[in-house]
Amino acid sequence: MSANKFTESLTRENAAVVFVDHQVGLYSGVRDIAVAELKHNVVALAKAARVLKLPLVVTTTAARSMWGPTIPELAEVLPPTWRSSTARP
Numbered sequence: 001m002s003a004n005k006f007t008e009s010l011t012r013e014n015a016a017v018v019f020v021d022h023q024v025g026l027y028s029g030v031r032d033i034a035v036a037e038l039k040h041n042v043v044a045l046a047k048a049a050r051v052l053k054l055p056l057v058v059t060t061t062a063a064r065s066m067w068g069p070t071i072p073e074l075a076e077v078l079p080p081t082w083r084s085s086t087a088r089p
Helices: 025-029 035-051 072-077 080-085
Strands: 017-020 056-059
Touching (some): 017 035, 025 035
Parallel strands (some): 017 056
């Protein structure tokens, strides 16, 4: 069987771990898991991705107003370059 985009193995070159809107204000709406457990799982996933040298993509919505910054627990385990690359005008 020849490899195609559906059977290709995931690698550092064709995959990334994406964290969408893991922000302080949005965690107040979490009801189906304890917030502490969610934070623990998110941080563990980020740490695993870094150990495996997988690209990380972290996005936020309205970080300077309504929803606030990325949760500190996640921000602490992100590469130092992440902090400088997130500045918006």
